[in-house]
Amino acid sequence: MSTPLIELDNIEKHFGPVIALNGVSVSVNAGECHCLLGDNGAGKSTFIKTMSGVHKPTGGRILVEGKEVKFDSPRDAMEAGIATVYQDLAMIPLMSVTRNFWMGREPQKRFGPFKFFDFATANEVTMSEMARMGIHLRSADQAVGTLSGGERQTVAISRAVYFGAKVLILDEPTSALGVRQTSNVLATIDKVRKKGIGVVFITHNVRHAMAVGDRFTVLNRGKTLGTAARGDIKAEELQEMMAGGQDLAELEGSLGGTV
Amino acid sequence: MKKIVMTMAAAAVAFSGLTAPAFADGERFVLVSHAPDSDSWWNTIKNSIAVAGDQMGVEVEYRNPPTGDLADMARIIEQASASNPDGIIATIADYDVLSGPLSDAVAKGIPVITINSGTEEQSKKIGALMHVGQPEYDAGKGAGEKAKAAGVTNFLCVNHYITNPASVERCQGYADAIGVELGGQMIDSGQDPAEIKSKVMAYLQGHPDTNGILTLGPTSAHPTLAALEETGKSGTIHFGTFDLSSEIASGIKSDVIAFAIDQQPYLQGYLPVVILTNLARYGVVPGNSINSGPGFVTESNIELVEKYAGEYR
Amino acid sequence: MADTTQQAAVPDKDERVREMSPLRKALIRPELGAICGTILVFFFFIAIARDSGMFAPEGIVNWGTVSAQFAIIAVGACLLMIAGEFDLSVGSMIGFSGIIIALMTVQWGYPTWFAIIVAFMLAMAIGALNGYLVIKTGLPSFIVTLAFLYILRGLTIFISIATTRKTIIGGVREVSEGDPLAGLFGGKVLSGVFVWLADLGIVGKFVAGPRAGQPVVDGVPMLMVWALALIIFGHILLTRTRFGNWIFAAGGDTQAARYVGVPVNRVKILMFMFSAMCATVFATCQVMEFGSAAADRGLLKEFEAIISVVIGGALLTGGYGSVVGAALGALIFGVVQQGLFFAGVESSLFRVFLGVILLLAVILNTYIRRMITGER
Numbered sequence: 001m002s003t004p005l006i007e008l009d010n011i012e013k014h015f016g017p018v019i020a021l022n023g024v025s026v027s028v029n030a031g032e033c034h035c036l037l038g039d040n041g042a043g044k045s046t047f048i049k050t051m052s053g054v055h056k057p058t059g060g061r062i063l064v065e066g067k068e069v070k071f072d073s074p075r076d077a078m079e080a081g082i083a084t085v086y087q088d089l090a091m092i093p094l095m096s097v098t099r100n101f102w103m104g105r106e107p108q109k110r111f112g113p114f115k116f117f118d119f120a121t122a123n124e125v126t127m128s129e130m131a132r133m134g135i136h137l138r139s140a141d142q143a144v145g146t147l148s149g150g151e152r153q154t155v156a157i158s159r160a161v162y163f164g165a166k167v168l169i170l171d172e173p174t175s176a177l178g179v180r181q182t183s184n185v186l187a188t189i190d191k192v193r194k195k196g197i198g199v200v201f202i203t204h205n206v207r208h209a210m211a212v213g214d215r216f217t218v219l220n221r222g223k224t225l226g227t228a229a230r231g232d233i234k235a236e237e238l239q240e241m242m243a244g245g246q247d248l249a250e251l252e253g254s255l256g257g258t259v
Numbered sequence: 260m261k262k263i264v265m266t267m268a269a270a271a272v273a274f275s276g277l278t279a280p281a282f283a284d285g286e287r288f289v290l291v292s293h294a295p296d297s298d299s300w301w302n303t304i305k306n307s308i309a310v311a312g313d314q315m316g317v318e319v320e321y322r323n324p325p326t327g328d329l330a331d332m333a334r335i336i337e338q339a340s341a342s343n344p345d346g347i348i349a350t351i352a353d354y355d356v357l358s359g360p361l362s363d364a365v366a367k368g369i370p371v372i373t374i375n376s377g378t379e380e381q382s383k384k385i386g387a388l389m390h391v392g393q394p395e396y397d398a399g400k401g402a403g404e405k406a407k408a409a410g411v412t413n414f415l416c417v418n419h420y421i422t423n424p425a426s427v428e429r430c431q432g433y434a435d436a437i438g439v440e441l442g443g444q445m446i447d448s449g450q451d452p453a454e455i456k457s458k459v460m461a462y463l464q465g466h467p468d469t470n471g472i473l474t475l476g477p478t479s480a481h482p483t484l485a486a487l488e489e490t491g492k493s494g495t496i497h498f499g500t501f502d503l504s505s506e507i508a509s510g511i512k513s514d515v516i517a518f519a520i521d522q523q524p525y526l527q528g529y530l531p532v533v534i535l536t537n538l539a540r541y542g543v544v545p546g547n548s549i550n551s552g553p554g555f556v557t558e559s560n561i562e563l564v565e566k567y568a569g570e571y572r
Numbered sequence: 573m574a575d576t577t578q579q580a581a582v583p584d585k586d587e588r589v590r591e592m593s594p595l596r597k598a599l600i601r602p603e604l605g606a607i608c609g610t611i612l613v614f615f616f617f618i619a620i621a622r623d624s625g626m627f628a629p630e631g632i633v634n635w636g637t638v639s640a641q642f643a644i645i646a647v648g649a650c651l652l653m654i655a656g657e658f659d660l661s662v663g664s665m666i667g668f669s670g671i672i673i674a675l676m677t678v679q680w681g682y683p684t685w686f687a688i689i690v691a692f693m694l695a696m697a698i699g700a701l702n703g704y705l706v707i708k709t710g711l712p713s714f715i716v717t718l719a720f721l722y723i724l725r726g727l728t729i730f731i732s733i734a735t736t737r738k739t740i741i742g743g744v745r746e747v748s749e750g751d752p753l754a755g756l757f758g759g760k761v762l763s764g765v766f767v768w769l770a771d772l773g774i775v776g777k778f779v780a781g782p783r784a785g786q787p788v789v790d791g792v793p794m795l796m797v798w799a800l801a802l803i804i805f806g807h808i809l810l811t812r813t814r815f816g817n818w819i820f821a822a823g824g825d826t827q828a829a830r831y832v833g834v835p836v837n838r839v840k841i842l843m844f845m846f847s848a849m850c851a852t853v854f855a856t857c858q859v860m861e862f863g864s865a866a867a868d869r870g871l872l873k874e875f876e877a878i879i880s881v882v883i884g885g886a887l888l889t890g891g892y893g894s895v896v897g898a899a900l901g902a903l904i905f906g907v908v909q910q911g912l913f914f915a916g917v918e919s920s921l922f923r924v925f926l927g928v929i930l931l932l933a934v935i936l937n938t939y940i941r942r943m944i945t946g947e948r
Contacts, residue, residue: 075833086831092824094892094945095817103821104832106814116812146946296920320916325923326871329740330858334638338913341630355742355864366778367788386781421729422739422868441737447729 003066004029005198006051006082006167012059013046020046022222023060028167028198033189035209036202038219039242044202047219048169051200052084053077081166085156087175093145093152097137100144101126101159125162133158133188150181154188161192168192169200174208186212206238218242286317286345286539288532291335293352293376293423295327297450299569300476300502300524304375306570307528315536317345327422329353333360340364346535348528351377351385352423361385370538372531375524376425379548388544391530393522393552399429401553402473402499402520403436409497409517411437411471414444415462419455419479421447426475429501433473448479455482460490471497477504477569484510503556503572508565511558521564522552525571600944602885602893605937606900609883609929613904617911626914629766629775629789639906640799641854643899645873646880647799647806648850650898652843653881654810656823656890657706657713659847661698662877664724666870669695669855671728674741674865677748684744685753692852698724699848703841713844721874729867745863757798757853758860760791795857799899802850806895819843823890879926880905883933885940892941904929 004027013021021043028034038044049055051062053071061068064080071077074084091100102122109118123140130137133154144152153173160168170189174182189212193199203209209216216233218225218241225241290308294301301323308319322339324331329352337360339347347364351357351373358381365371365386373382374391382390406414414437416430427445434441446462448455459482463469472487474480480500484507487493498516500507502524510516530549538544556564564572617626625631645662652659669691676687702720706713732739748754769775770787778784810816821829822839829836851870859865883901886893908929912922 074831078833084831086828092821092828092891094824094887095820099817099820103817103829104834106817108814115814116808117814117817119812143945322913328869328871329866330862330869333862334634334910335913337637338631338634338910341628341634342625342914353740353742353864353866355740355745356862356866359862362781363778363783363788366781366783367776368779421733422866424738424740427738447733 004063005065007063007066008047008051008060009063010060011047011050011057011062013050013055014058020222021050021057024219024222024224025060026200026217026224026227028200030166030198031193031196032214033193033199033201033212035213035216036200036219037204037206037209037216037238037242039204042219042242043222044204044219045171046222048084048171048200048202051077052082052169081164082169083160083163083165083167084169085153085160085171085173087172091144091152091156094143096141096143097130097147097155098122098126098140101129101155101162105163129158129162130155133191134184148181149177150184153177153185157185157188157192161195161197165197167198167200169202171202172204173201174203174205182208204242206235206242209238210235285315286536288317288319288346288348288535289339289342289344290319290321290348290374290528290531291332291339291350292321292323293327293329293332293350294323295450296323296325298327298420298476298478300478300504302569303524303571304528307525308532310571311529311532311536315532317532317536319348319532320344327420329356329422333357336360336364340367340369343367344369345539346370346372346531348372348374348531348535350375351381351390352425354381354384358385361387370535372535374527374531375522376423382548388534388538390548391527391551393520393550395425395428396432398501398520398522398553399432399473400436401432401555402429402501402518403433405518405555406433406471406473406497406499407437409471411497412439413466413468414439414471414473415459415466415469416441416445417448417455417459417472417474417479417483418445419448419450419475421445429475430473433499437471448482450478452478452482452485455479456486456489459483459486463490463492463496469496472499474498474500476500476502477507480504480510480516481506484515487515503564503568505565505568508556508561508568511556511561512565514558517557519556520552521554521556521572523554523572524551526551600940602937602941602944603897603900604885604940605933606884606894606897606904608936609904609933610900613907613911613929617907617915621911621915624914624916626911629769631914633789633793635907635910637793637795637906638910639903640793640796641857642876642880642902642905643799644795644802644854644857645847645850645877646884646898646902647802647895648847649874649877650881650884650886650893650895651806651810651819652847653878653886653888654823654890654893655819655840655843656826657703657840657843658717658878659699659702659844660714660717660874661702661720661724662847662851663870663873663875664721664728665695665698665848665851666855666858666873667865667867668698668724668728669852670859670865670869671732671741671867673856673859674744675731675735678741678743679735681747684748684751688753688757688856691856692849695848695852696845699845700841702848703844706844707837707840725867732867739867740864741866742864744859744865748860748863754860755794757794757856759794761794761797763791766790793857793861795861798853798857799902802853803895803899810895815839820891823892825891876905879930882937883930885933885937887941892945901933904933 007027009025011021011024024047036044050057053074053076107118107121108115126140127137135151135154173185189199215227215229216238217227292301305321312319322335333356336349347369349361361371362385371387372389373387379390418426420426430445431441446458448458474483493515499518500516501520503519503521507516507519534544672691673687676682677684702717705716729739766775766787766789770777776788778786778788810819818834818839821834822836826836880901881898883904884897908925909922
């Protein structure tokens with residue numbers, strides 16, 4: 001097997017006396033969708049923030065393509081090809097799709113001594129990138145606020161892909177979406193994976209994970225409960241591991257397996 | 260959206276009704292003061308121009324910069340002269356700022372009379388017909404001389420309009436008459452009554468040897484009266500003030516206030532309107548400036564004054 | 573077969589997105605409210621004050637100058653507000669910069685150009701300090717700049733009283749005679765055109781005094797030139813450059829902007845400096861025109877700037893707005909303020925009128941903004 005795109009080895013993160021992560025190991029290969037499952041408070045957020053350079057780990061190693069790295073800021077992680085799409089911080093609804101898409105990396109065109117935002121190029125690229133993901137915009141200068149939640153996620157994902165992400169971290173992209181929008185986002189994840197990009201898909205919904213995941217890692221109380229490949233594990237088992245014990249299994253029994 | 264446009268149109272119509280008097284018959288004069296909206300003293304002048312307007316059959320508009328910003332006042336004078344009135348009456352609150360717009364108005368052929376703030380000399384330089392007012396420094400000095408005779412050695416000058424040079428002149432004249440250098444005794448009290456009151460109380464607490472107070476108008480006099488009342492010092496400190504109001508009048512009657520310097524603002528509003536009307540109609544105009552004050556109001560002549568205090572006096 | 577049906581089921585365009593006509597699209601923009609307001613205000617005053625001299629050259633220069641004053645500070649306030657911050661110290665900054673220039677020239681005898689440069693540097697340094705404090709403390713800029721509103725005003729009165737015993741310092745005009753920078757702020761341009769217009773009888777002439785025979789309007793004040801220059805600069809910066817995108821991003825969502833690498837802190841601090849610079853342009857023009865500075869200049873101007881910006885369609889919470897809108901807001905403000913005088917309306921009603929306009933503009937703007945951004 002080739003070197004993983006990114007490998008996090010035995011990561012620990014303490015906030016004062018609180019131990020948020022206590023030895024978490026995850027690796028992501030090119031073209032795979034690695035699902036990170038866990039209940040609220042399991043340490044998912046802390047973990048992805050460590051992976052994307054927001055937090056510095058208290059212990060453990062981060063390896064990018066086999067070489068150990070230290071991220072001092074989100075910018076470092078981005079330069080290493082690790083892009084994060086946050087659940088709620090993805091887009092600025094008041095701004096146009098183009099302005100959002102290019103935010104921080106605006107293309108420029110010289111005009112004498114002055115440099116201007118090259119809207120012609122920017123709009124064109126935005127439209128075609130969005131079309132590639134299956135979203136047809138009315139125009140590139142429509143505000144992101146006019147898009148649905150799923151479309152916003154897709155804009156954020158295609159933005160990350162366009163700017164050369166090798167690893168894409170998706171923080172609960174489906175948690176606030178309806179059925180149809182969820183399947184659109186899952187389809188987008190599939191398209192991204194097929195481009196050879198490694199996807200880290202954070203969710204607490206086992207069915208969403210089973211739909212696109214290649215490997216599954218379950219976090220509970222700041223620890224990895226193990227990683228399983230697709231086909232080696234059943235949805236019920238994942239569910240049980242997330243809940244961390246017997247209680248939910250009993251509850252599930254009484255609810256008729258609907259949780 | 261249509262609804263909103265309709266509402267705006269309705270508001271516009273409502274307002275146009277209020278503007279009709281602007282085009283009544285008779286001469287039109289504009290009086291531009293420097294006083295912020297909050298200054299109640301100018302009511303007397305507003306009343307006087309209303310009386311003069313009625314008597315003469317002319318229309319007099321009153322204008323002032325809402326916050327007392329003199330640069331805004333300059334714009335108002337420019338505006339007034341652009342509207343081609345038959346005469347402009349204005350204060351010279353700051354010669355540097357206002358001389359330009361006022362002399363432009365004169366150059367346009369609009370008769371200008373200056374009132375209240377400013378000096379006769381400045382008025383002449385602008386090219387105004389005359390100045391109707393009270394020489395501020397001399398008035399302050401007159402007050403200071405009375406205070407000195409009453410034995411005042413340490414004083415407080417409550418300045419509620421410190422950014423008007425005339426107000427500093429008053430304090431300066433008072434200080435010079437007593438023979439002390441003007442410094443920390445002049446406090447910048449601001450316009451808020453509660454603030455003025457507490458500032459006066461704080462000053463008197465910090466300077467217990469203060470035996471004289473000068474206030475520059477009702478705005479500072481009323482809270483100062485309240486401050487003296489509250490600290491139990493009413494009547495123990497020699498208290499002189501500029502200008503009159505009903506509270507000041509009763510203060511004089513009850514011996515809390517020794518005297519009020521009356522610049523007789525009624526004349527500052529009334530006379531210019533009469534003079535400008537006569538100039539417009541018959542081409543006659545007095546040859547000299549007019550001193551509307553100072554007159555001193557004390558217990559001996561208060562009866563007469565009190566009846567009209569705050570309205571015409 | 574299954575594939576083809578799938579293809580057909582996905583139409584080229586989302587059937588739920590209504591097509592917009594090009595006209596509607598051209599109309600629905602942040603400035604729309606301000607454009608409507610401007611048209612309405614002009615109709616109103618043409619209807620009631622046509623014969624009052626308001627639309628004679630002299631009258632136009634009068635309300636034009638007042639509007640230009642508002643516009644200068646509104647451009648700064650607009651960009652800062654879009655970047656998500658307020659500056660309530662604008663009015664105090666106007667007083668402060670003016671006094672600095674007057675003190676340095678009249679009192680201490682420095683050349684005017686030097687005093688102007690020092691005033692700009694001081695003001696921008698204080699602007700940077702405002703921004704730095706907002707960012708470092710994480711306090712709302714409302715509070716931090718409110719503190720500076722008092723600090724600067726108090727300091728201004730103190731230094732002018734302490735050095736000259738007066739709060740008005742005059743004589744700047746005399747010491748600035750022939751100074752290269754003084755003319756740039758206090759002068760007038762296109763004087764020749766107005767002499768020509770006066771000869772044609774379009775502009776009136778003075779009839780008395782030393783200036784008899786000269787046109788009553790003898791040029792376009794530099795104040796207007798500055799206003800125009802700042803509006804154009806602000807508009808291009810905001811809508812046509814990378815930095816403009818960062819201004820929107822910084823105000824729209826600070827965190828989201830940071831995550832994609834927008835230097836939010838730098839953008840905000842620069843906008844605070846720009847706002848302070850606009851206030852100093854205002855102050856310098858005023859000092860050079862009137863020849864004096866006063867410690868109480870610029871009182872409440874910060875609110876007038878903010879009102880212009882809000883009439884112009886900007887969102888108080890940042891991330892949305894338009895410089896052109898703010899400039900139109902300033903125009904509305906100036907025309908209404910001076911126009912009511914021309915119309916002979918009791919001047920105390922000015923505030924009533926202003927409040928009504930502000931309210932209507934904000935309601936209209938909210939409606940337009942929802943159409944554009946899909947807010948609910």
